[in-house]
Amino acid sequence: METLIAFSPLLLQGALVTITLALCSVALAIALGGLGAWAKIAGGWFTRSLATVYTTIVRGVPDLVLMLLIYFGGQRLLNQLVRSFGGEGVDVSPFLAGTVTIGFIFGAYLAETFRGAYLAIPRGQVEAARSLGLGKFSALWTVTLPQLIRHALPGFGNVWLVLVKSTAIVSVIGLEDVVGLADKAAKSTREPFLFFLAVIVVFLAITAVSGALFKWLEKRYSQQVAVEEDAKEDGAKPAGGGALAAAR
Amino acid sequence: MKKFAIAVAATVFTASAATAADVDICVEGAYPPFSETTESGDLVGFDIDIANALCEQMGKSCELVKTDWDGIIPALLEDKCDAIIASMSITEERKKQIDFTNKYYNTPAKFIAAADAGLTDTPEGMAGKVVGVQRGTTHHDFMEGVFPDVELKLYGTQDEVYLDLQAGRIDAAMADSVAMNDGFLKTENGEGFAFFGGDYDVPEYHGEGVGIGVRKEDTALKEEFNAAIDAIRASGKYEEIQNEYFDFNVYGS
Amino acid sequence: MSLICGRPPRTTPDPFFDGWGDSGAALALKHWNLFAHGACTTLELTAFALILGLCIAVPAAMALARGTPGAKWLISGYVYVFRGSPLLVQAYLIYYGLSQFEAVRDSIFWPFLRDAYWCALLAFTLNTGAYTTEILRGAIVNTPKGEIEGAKALGLSRFKTTWLIELPSAFRRALPQYSNEIIFMLHGSVIASVITIQDILGVGRTVNAKYYVAYEGFITAALLYMVLTFMIVIAYRQVERKYLAHLIVGR
Structure with a gap:
């Protein structure tokens, strides 16, 4: 127990790296997810096939394999690219490789979530907004977006929870996140059981806190919605998140 | 919080291989007593001391880049570093990919x-x-x-x-x-x-003992390392480092 | 050592492909026997974990849906912990954590826990067991009332109602979600390579290390995982078509 207390600042630091990594990855995933959803909804033949290739890779290749490929192989690709423009060689850090990999993977899942959420908004609403004289942009901003968030939130919450757990693999390429630091501490103190148990508790805590946060957000975003629709919403499978509920 | 932000920034952008140093050297940091990482993250060991002595001898500034063994030759080929000083034996198989200096030690x-x-x-x-x-x-x-x-x-x-x-x-x-x-x-x-x-x-x-790995095209660097190895062996610097870690001759015959 | 696939073959290249050079596809072909062993190990671990996980999940889900408060509390704790934390850490806890204790090393379980293979299998089984429990629980809870009333009206015993009506019906409802679980277990099994097992990713790393290359082994591994994933998806669709035929009439 004393060992754990002595190492708690280290574990806390690792937990912060884990959370930072998760936040950076989810930001990238939102961007990619938005693009993917847009490609699937409004894209032409080419963008839609691109989106299909994207989903196929993510569905087919395990996260760790993809990450090692990006970390070791992406380096070569990037260097060739940069050098062909006359630049100097660059280095892919574990943090960067982790962010790109996890953002890439969960972007594909979020694309489904966003697409489902968009399709759940009745077409008539935008048409009504436009006929009231709202511009294309303000119709998007005031009518579509708030509802998109509401419809996407349950699925998004699911994706976030799975994403946080996925960050653990980045320790394999040497990132000193909570898993990486615990691994080091476990080796130097020869108490792996204690430290990995502590890591599990850290993840359960992150899961519990963000779960509560999403409940609150969902409530906030569905405040104005009629009660009966709310009830229906709860029973429904969250858009896109259903497929992920089992992911680890 | 600010301190944390700096720490995070450091984690994200350990990026530039293009450090200010003349020569970036890949080391392993998990192979005691030749190369190990202390609790505080410093690199120590025979390889590390030899690397520093050689750089001093060549009059160049060096940066040590900690790299996993699995990725150490690709790292050299990808310019993550310019030389490998990681207790790497000189073998025919490896010579297909990279070039080696003369040996700097040889143990069974x-x-x-x-x-x-x-x-x-x-x-x-x-x-x-x-x-x-x-x-x-x-x-x-x-x-x-x-x-x-x-x-x-x-x-x-x-x-x-x-x-x-x-x-x-x-x-x-x-x-x-x-x-x-x-x-x-x-x-x-x-x-x-x-x-x-x-x-x-x-x-x-x-193979023929442990050498320093360099890219095949970097013949000038290889010759500089070879000259530096000879120089530190002649000056007694090599022996000084050797005696710090071992009570026998690690160079071999 | 794995039960079916045995010991990994040596890393000597197949002489037939040896003249083909040292890069790209030639590396994969030269070491096809390594990759075949890797694929065998991956499939073996995944299949055993899924089967054993199902053995945990069926009673656990029944207890969660219909059991006593004590059993419910215990099982939801298990499910919560294993679904809420990364598989990698669970595998570390079992592989590195358990061997720390003298008592474990002296126990009758040590011949198993000594071997990375059984550690991985244990971690995977407990993990997929938790996820499957949750899937099945959902399916059992959603059993249409009429099915149970019908069974009662026919005078079926409680035992028979469970085994002949509730579970088969729940399995059918769980099928679509369970296909995801199979894929996730296949992908999750890459963790085995981190604890020294020569699965697909493990042999990919070995080939990379042997030829001092950065990504050839990983690309081969990625392609193999993709092929396996889509083979499973297609096979599963056949199963679904058979058992859910009554549901897809309209399509």
Whole structure:
């Protein structure tokens, strides 16, 4: 127990790296997810096939394999690219490789979530907004977006929870996140059981806190919605998140 | 919070291989006593001291880049560093990819096991035993070639081999004798373990000693390193470093 | 050592492909026997974990849906912990954590826990068991009332109602979600390579290390995982078509 207390600042630091990594990855995933959803909804033949290739890779290749490929192989690709423009060689850090990999993977899942959420908004609403004289942009901003968030939130919450757990693999390429630091501490103190148990508790805590946060957000975003629709919403499978509920 | 932000920024942008140093050197940092990382993250060991001495001799500024063994040759080829000083043996297979300087040390390979294991180092004696080696090393090739009936377990670092040897997951380990003696047997973790069998130095597998890896096109750098190795051996600097870690001649004959 | 696939073959290249050079596809072909062993190990671990996980999940889900408060509390704790933390850490806890204790090393379980294979199988089984429990629980809870009333009206015993009506019906409802679980277990099994097992990713790393290359082994591994994934998806669709035929009439 004393060992754990002595190492708690280290574990806390690792937990912060884990959370930072998760936040950076989810930001990238939102961007990619938005693009993917847009490609699937409004894209032409080419963008839609691109989106299909994207989903196929993510569905087919395990996260760790993809990450090692990006970390070791992406380096070569990037260097060739940069050098062909006359630049100097660059280095892919574990943090960067982790962010790109996890953002890439969960972007594909979020694309489904966003697409489902968009399709759940009745077409008539935008048409009504436009006929009231709202511009294309303000119709998007005031009518579509708030509802998109509401419809996407349950699925998004699911994706976030799975994403946080996925960050653990980045320790394999040497990132000193909570898993990486615990691994080091476990080796130097020869108490792996204690430290990995502590890591599990850290993840359960992150899961519990963000779960509560999403409940609150969902409530906030569905405040104005009629009660009966709310009830229906709860029973429904969250858009896109259903497929992920089992992911680890 | 600010401190944390800086720490995070440092984590994200350990990016630039294009450091200000003249020569970036890939080291492993997980292979005591040649190369290890202290609790505070500093790199120490024979390889590290030799690297610094050579740089000083050449009058160049050097930056040490800690790199996993698995990715160390790709890292050199990808310009993550300009040279490898990581106890890498000079072998024909590796010479297909990179070039080497002359050797800077040469020590034989050996088996270790629990002191009371009673193993013999013949192919028959080791048949069916589980032996741990670091993958992609000369020891990996040697075991496959000479001890075909051993069940090999492959590890990313030598430290992981020791962990599993202690846990009793493997019956024996095969690696460099000096690395195992100083990095394991002499430490408290190595209590109850001992060498067994003979010294192995088979040129076909173990190469011509340990050299510094450089890219094939960097012949000038290679020659500079060669001259520097000769210079520190002549000046007594090499011996000084050697005596800090070992009580015998690691350069070999 | 794995049960079916045995010991990994040596890393000597297949002489037939040996003249083909040292890069790209030639590396994969030269070491096809390594990759075949890797694929065998991956499939073996995944299949055993799924089967054993199902053995945990069926009673656990029944207890969660219909059991006593004590059993419910215990099982939801198990499910919560294993679904809420990364598989990698669970595998570390079992592989590195358990071997730390003298008592474990002296126990009758040590011959198993000594071997990375059984550690991985244990971690995978407990993990997929938790996820499957949750899937099945959902399916059992959603059993249409009429099915149970019908069974009662026919005078079926409680035992028979469970085994002949509730579970088969729940399995059918769980099928689509369970296909995801199979894929996730296949992908999750890459963790085995981190604890020294020569699965697909493990042999990919070995090939990379042997030839001092950065990504050839990983690309081969990625392609193999993709092929396996889509083979499973297609096979599963056949199963679904058979058992859910009554549901897809309209399509």
